[in-house]
Amino acid sequence: MTYVLVLVVLALAFPWGVAPIARHLAGLLGPRAACWVLTAAAVLLAGGTISALIGLFHVPFLAALEQLSLARVVEVWPAAVPFAAAAGAVMLAQLVLLVRRWLQHRSVLRRAWLSAGEGKGDGDLLVVPGSDVDAFALPGYRGRPGRVVVTSEMLRSLKAGEREVLLAHERAHLAGRHHLLSAVVDLAAVVHPALRSLREALAFHLERWADEEAAAVVGDRRVAAAAIARAALAGGSRSRGGGYPLLSVTSGPVPQRVEALLLPEPQAPRGGVRRAGMAALAGSVLTAAVAALALAYGLHEYVEYAAQQLIGAGAPSGCSGIWSTLHALFGTGAP
Structure with a gap:
């Protein structure tokens, strides 16, 4: 396996190892901080994946950009074209899936607004008649x-008190623009399958965030827990495609949410050991994500440097140093 291929494989494999770390870190934090950690991790890891694929895809095209014969590049690294074709195919599939997912989001939002058109109310509240709960x-x-x-x-x-919890919960979703966080992670999960677990974790923590906001509004955590449990029993727990774009009080793992509300309000972890553990976990998430981007950038720089050196050689007899460089990069001997 060549050095370049190792770089790319590491960049693409990072999300499988980092996603569990991000989920564990989110579990140590309050709901608001957990949501931001999961969103940031998803964005960084998806960006690293795309950067690695772009870096691999454009290797053969450096020949044209640097006025170097593609045949010469293939001669040095025979796998360049197959790897680039595979990366291009993956990126094309990602693009199709991203567009499809985004259109699904817009379609759900459009249908929801059409159905809400029958509702009546003042301010930000719309009450829709019908037998649905x-x-x-x-x-x-x-x-x-x-x-x-x-x-x-x-x-x-x-x-009456439970209705106040319900409205406060949904208003917390709107005020916090939770649908944007959910959309970002949902689309990132299309880029890399390892990020799907972050989407599920984010859906839970977004509901917990809104639960805590609602409990603060009514000033009684037990009333908030009872309202969420009753609403879930009346309407049935449901999933709305990862929570986007419709965030509902009845979505997600309701029993865990009710249990959390029956406990004291979550506090930031205390103690030197916990702080050190959180710092280590956060550092792992950020380091791994940034490393994925750095590896992809390094791939681009290495290949471009080799191409420039090869152009500047001028004659085959003077290329021994260049072939040594390419051998170090691609694991290939001189022709």
């Missing part, structure tokens, strides 16, 4: 501000 945060769309959409049947299923 549902409630969700509806992000802004085409200049219209975000709304909290609640069915009349859901309101009838809850007590």
Whole structure:
């Protein structure tokens, strides 16, 4: 295996090792911080994956950019074209899946706004008549501000104090722009399959974030827990494609959320050992993600340097040093 290939494999393999670290770190933090950690990790790891693929894909094209014969590059590194073709195919598939996923997001949002058009209410609240039991945060769309959409049947299923929890929960989603965080991680998960676990973890912590905000508004964690449990029982726990774009009080692992609300308000970890552990985990996530980007950039720089050196050689007899350089890079001997 050549040195360049090792760099690329490491960059593409990083997310499999870093995603569990990011999830564990999120579990040590409060809901708000956990959401930002998971989002940042997903963005960095997806960026590293794309950078590695781009670096591998453009190797043969350096020949044209540097006015070097592609045949000469293939002579030095025979696997350059197959690897570039594979990277190009993967990136094309990623692009198709990203566009498809984004269109799905927009379609769900458009249909939700159409269904909410029957609702009535003041301010940010829309009450939709019907027998369905549902409630969700509806992000802004085409200049219209975000709304909290609640069915009349859901309101009838809850007590007065529980309705306040429900509305506070959905308003927390809108105020925190949670749909954007969910969308970013959802799209990042299309880039690399290892990031799907971050999407699931983020959905849970976003609901926990809104749960804590709702509990703070009503000033009673037990009432908040009861409201979420009753709403879930009335409407049925559901998943909305990773939480985007409709964030609902009944989505996610409701039992774990209720259990967390029955405990004291989460505090930042204390103690030197815990702080050191968190710092180590956070450093691992950031270091691994940045390393993936650095490896991809290094691939570009190494290949470009080799191409420039080869152009500057002038004659085959003077290329022994260049072939040594290429041998170090690609594991290939001189012709």
